Amino acid sequence: MTTSTGTLYVVATPIGNLQDITPRALEVLRSVALIAAEDTRHSARLMQHFGIATPMTACHDHNERDKGERLVARLLAGDDLALISDAGTPLISDPGYHLVRQAREAGVRVSPLPGACALIAALSAAGLPSDRFAFEGFLPAKAHGRRQRLQDLASEQRTWMIYEAPHRLLECLDDMREILGGERRVVLARELTKTFETLRNAPLTELADWVRGDSDQQRGECVLVVEGAPAPAVDAVSAEAERVLDALLHELPVKQAARLAAQITGERKNQLYQLALQRGEQRD
Known part of the structure; x- marks a missing residue:
């Protein structure tokens, strides 16, 4: 008899207001066999607030590679696990990357539960x-x-x-x-x-x-x-190059039109490409 593998749920938790947790996240945190938490002491307050008694284990930057092997073994044995960070979405400047990668490489299903992200x-x-x-x-x-x-x-x-x-x-x-x-x-x-x-x-x-x-x-x-930096100014091109580029843009994609216009007129391809992009924005 073959045992099906479990699922690793990547669960977003609140970044401040506890009411921002989703009903689905609460359901999963209650139902899994184990919660892998960045800091079990920190997350204990969240679990206590919502009356969640699921066991937790620490999974953080300093132990994740070694702990990941044991967690993946449990997943392969059929247990469902949840991964949480102290706040927000795991892996976004938080631990979890190594565990998720190990789980995926082992053929384990990884399912994201979206929610708060700063x-x-x-x-x-x-x-x-x-x-x-x-x-x-x-x-x-x-x-x-x-x-x-x-x-x-x-x-x-x-x-x-x-x-x-x-x-x-x-x-x-x-x-x-x-x-x-x-x-x-x-x-x-x-x-x-x-x-x-x-x-x-x-x-x-x-x-x-x-x-x-x-x-x-x-x-x-x-x-x-x-705020992003302003786009660099496009150096002036000749009126003839503009005429050729405009004609080609009616028939060809931007990159191809700029390349052919450069070949025909001798103007620099990068300048013509930037001008072509500006032409497209003006039409939009």
């Missing part, structure tokens, strides 16, 4: 473009590494987001102002869904000065949502 909550309320965005997690803790990463991000045209520890928030904002410029808009999303929730959208100079002047803003969980 970066998505911040983005949804930031008022910055959200059709395309990037998430950078935590920047390096040391100043040199942080500034290097910010230099790499300075020309990113999409909205981008980071998590930052409260005791490094002001240093990070000062570095951002120096590297990105004081006019770049940033949203500080702090203590989301909690009593002292803050969402402040301002140019970096104003935001850094505001945080420096209010020590309460240097406490709690922080997400920074950063």
Whole structure:
């Protein structure tokens, strides 16, 4: 008789307000054989609040690789398990990646239970473009590494987001102002869904000065949502090249039209490609 494998449920938990947990998450947490938690002491409060008596085991950055083997063995034996982090969606700058990978490599079903996620909550309320965005997690803790990463991000045209520890928030904002410029808009999303929730959208100079002047803003969980860099200006091309490009765009995809226009006119392909993209945006 063959025993079917269990399922590893990746369960999002509240980032602040306990009422943000989903009914399905509560059902799964009650029904699984074991909950793998980032910090069992922290999660015990959540379980106590909802009357969940399921056993828990610690699964965090320091033991995940070794613990994962034992958890996968239980899954292969037929037990259903749940993976949770201290708050929000596991694996999003939280432990869980190694366990999920090991489970999938072993042929175990992994099922996500969506819910609270600080970066998505911040983005949804930031008022910055959200059709395309990037998430950078935590920047390096040391100043040199942080500034290097910010230099790499300075020309990113999409909205981008980071998590930052409260005791490094002001240093990070000062570095951002120096590297990105004081006019770049940033949203500080702090203590989301909690009593002292803050969402402040301002140019970096104003935001850094505001945080420096209010020590309460240097406490709690922080997400920074950063306005993307402006698109580089397209160098002028000849009127003849524009005419050729426009004719080709009526018949061909953007990349192919730009390449052929460059061959015909001798203009640079990258310039024509950027111009073609602008033509498409104008038509939209």
